[in-house]
Amino acid sequence: MDKEKLSIIKIGGNIIEDATSLDAFLELFSNLEGKKILVHGGGKRATSIASKLGIESKMVNGRRITDKETLEVITMVYGGLVNKNVVAKLQALNIDAIGLTGADINSIQSEKRPVKEIDFGFVGDVKKVNHTNIDKLIQADFTPVFCAITHDGNGQLLNTNADTITSQVAVGMSNLYETSIYYCFELNGVLQDFNDKESVIKNINTDKYKQLLEDNIIVDGMIPKIDNCFDALQNGVEKVHIGNTSMFTKENNNFTTITL
Amino acid sequence: MDKEKLSIIKIGGNIIEDATSLDAFLELFSNLEGKKILVHGGGKRATSIASKLGIESKMVNGRRITDKETLEVITMVYGGLVNKNVVAKLQALNIDAIGLTGADINSIQSEKRPVKEIDFGFVGDVKKVNHTNIDKLIQADFTPVFCAITHDGNGQLLNTNADTITSQVAVGMSNLYETSIYYCFELNGVLQDFNDKESVIKNINTDKYKQLLEDNIIVDGMIPKIDNCFDALQNGVEKVHIGNTSMFTKENNNFTTITL
Numbered sequence: 001m002d003k004e005k006l007s008i009i010k011i012g013g014n015i016i017e018d019a020t021s022l023d024a025f026l027e028l029f030s031n032l033e034g035k036k037i038l039v040h041g042g043g044k045r046a047t048s049i050a051s052k053l054g055i056e057s058k059m060v061n062g063r064r065i066t067d068k069e070t071l072e073v074i075t076m077v078y079g080g081l082v083n084k085n086v087v088a089k090l091q092a093l094n095i096d097a098i099g100l101t102g103a104d105i106n107s108i109q110s111e112k113r114p115v116k117e118i119d120f121g122f123v124g125d126v127k128k129v130n131h132t133n134i135d136k137l138i139q140a141d142f143t144p145v146f147c148a149i150t151h152d153g154n155g156q157l158l159n160t161n162a163d164t165i166t167s168q169v170a171v172g173m174s175n176l177y178e179t180s181i182y183y184c185f186e187l188n189g190v191l192q193d194f195n196d197k198e199s200v201i202k203n204i205n206t207d208k209y210k211q212l213l214e215d216n217i218i219v220d221g222m223i224p225k226i227d228n229c230f231d232a233l234q235n236g237v238e239k240v241h242i243g244n245t246s247m248f249t250k251e252n253n254n255f256t257t258i259t260l
Numbered sequence: 261m262d263k264e265k266l267s268i269i270k271i272g273g274n275i276i277e278d279a280t281s282l283d284a285f286l287e288l289f290s291n292l293e294g295k296k297i298l299v300h301g302g303g304k305r306a307t308s309i310a311s312k313l314g315i316e317s318k319m320v321n322g323r324r325i326t327d328k329e330t331l332e333v334i335t336m337v338y339g340g341l342v343n344k345n346v347v348a349k350l351q352a353l354n355i356d357a358i359g360l361t362g363a364d365i366n367s368i369q370s371e372k373r374p375v376k377e378i379d380f381g382f383v384g385d386v387k388k389v390n391h392t393n394i395d396k397l398i399q400a401d402f403t404p405v406f407c408a409i410t411h412d413g414n415g416q417l418l419n420t421n422a423d424t425i426t427s428q429v430a431v432g433m434s435n436l437y438e439t440s441i442y443y444c445f446e447l448n449g450v451l452q453d454f455n456d457k458e459s460v461i462k463n464i465n466t467d468k469y470k471q472l473l474e475d476n477i478i479v480d481g482m483i484p485k486i487d488n489c490f491d492a493l494q495n496g497v498e499k500v501h502i503g504n505t506s507m508f509t510k511e512n513n514n515f516t517t518i519t520l
Contacts, residue, residue, distance in 0.1 A: 049336075052313050072341060076309075080340020081332060084409065084417060088363040092415035096393070098364045103348040105358050105402055133356070136400040140393075142365055149344065155352035157344060 006138070006177035007036045007248065010166040011184045013043025015245060016082055023089070025184070025245040030093035032248050035138050035177070037169060038097075039146045040086060041162040046077040066121040066159040074159050075101075078147040087145055098142045102126075102150030103157060105133040108165060110150035110158050124150045124158025126165065129172030163225065167232040174236030181232060181240045182248050183225075189243045189256035190226070192217060200243070204258045206230070229258045266398070266437035267296045267508065270426040271444045273303025275505060276342055283349070285444070285505040290353035292508050295398050295437070297429060298357075299406045300346060301422040306337040326381040326419040334419050335361075338407040347405055358402045362386075362410030363417060365393040368425060370410040370418050384410045384418025386425065389432030423485065427492040434496030441492060441500045442508050443485075449503045449516035450486070452477060460503070464518045466490070489518045 009029060015021045029038060047057055050073045058065040066074065083099040090097035102108025102124075110124030137144050146169065148162040163183070170179045189200035204212065209226060212218045218226060229240040241247055243255025269289060275281045289298060307317055310333045318325040326334065343359040350357035362368025362384075370384030397404050406429065408422040423443070430439045449460035450472075464472065469486060472478045478486060489500040501507055503515025
């Protein structure tokens with residue numbers, strides 16, 4: 001029997017932070033047919049509120065450390081301010097949204113990242129997605145909206161990368177659905193020439209990816225992102241799309257689709 | 261056919277603010293048999309965070325005004341920090357909790373309080389409880405945890421009194437369940453003599469209440485609270501209990517029960 005389709009869409013801080021972009025995106029999202037899940041990052045709002053509260057952002061080797069106070073700000077901003085406003089806006093668009101952290105209905109359990117060279121603090125690496133519980137919400141016609149927070153099952157919330165939440169939720173849900181991921185970002189897709197915003201590589205598969213790496217077309221921060229996509233594909237996700245926020249509308253076919 | 265029982269428990273800021281009290285309460289709550297809903301207030305944390313962020317608490321005639329900035333802090337603190345930590349702690353106690361504002365699954369719609377003598381700002385008066393959607397969560401064996409925020413259906417979150425949310429949710433759910441409210445506060449119950457903390461009036465009904473009002477035993481701020489209880493009872497709620505956090509344990513029978 002064919003599985004039903006489920007789309008998992010991730011938006012980043014750049015969309016969250018700009019009210020006009022966010023409203024435009026949410027309208028497109030509300031018109032997307034079929035079952036769907038939204039995952040959002042946090043953006044710079046957490047940093048600015050932390051700064052106002054006198055909490056310094058601690059960085060080690062360019063990576064943010066989530067101490068107790070920073071986790072509180074993240075829980076306030078991602079789990080409260082951003083998540084609940086997105087939910088209220090979606091309700092106004094007739095989407096029966098429900099805002100979630102990984103603690104809610106035990107949807108995403110993670111493990112506090114072990115301390116090696118760096119102690120990242122209250123950062124979680126996803127261990128288990130409760131696809132059964134998440135599906136109860138979907139079957140009830142609710143649209144889950146995840147923020148980038150998980151829990152360890154022992155009462156501790158943990159800051160967790162939104163891209164990872166997206167791919168892990170998609171992998172978990174692929175037990176029940178034919179899942180597609182849509183990573184929305186500021187570009188039209190993966191670019192052949194970084195200086196030409198229209199030079200979108202429309203299709204990438206395993207062989208093509210090897211070639212793009214050899215040719216130094218995909219470099220730097222894009223490598224772990226695409227690796228993460230292939231990891232999701234190898235674990236049950238059908239397709240991963242990368243592009244701007246209009247990529248899942250019928251009119252747009254200028255974005256990148258990744259398959260095995 | 262007899263309806264199934266549903267308990268709606270409300271805790272206030274005094275419990276939320278003290279980690280030891282909160283943990284003790286959540287353990288009692290986790291052991292309470294049957295279907296249940298938790299409603300929590302916010303406490304002084306919102307005021308202290310607002311103050312740190314340079315947002316002044318504006319009061320008119322002794323009542324707080326919720327301007328845009330204050331609503332943001334309330335959304336962060338009640339909807340994020342408090343709600344999600346309570347959910348994570350309940351998960352650790354094997355309660356499959358789900359944190360909600362009234363915007364989530366459109367559970368509680370309210371109306372921005374009309375401006376008369378005072379403009380209260382972004383404060384909502386409850387209009388409609390979506391008992392069908394809330395019941396979908398309960399039927400899925402999830403335990404709803406509400407914070408004191410609702411929405412207007414047009415994308416606007418609204419600050420809403422937690423006692424009112426409790427009674428309105430209980431009234432709404434009484435379409436489907438035999439509902440009891442438990443208002444947890446710092447006293448053992450409604451007191452015959454305010455100076456004797458043990459002088460709990462165990463049972464109050466309509467006639468008894470009239471007598472207590474005539475005798476000036478129930479005065480001041482307690483009057484609207486009890487009026488609110490009778491309003492809930494007249495609209496379908498079976499029983500309202502008022503007492504300390506241990507009142508719904510089997511060992512404690514020293515609290516106030518209100519019936520029609």
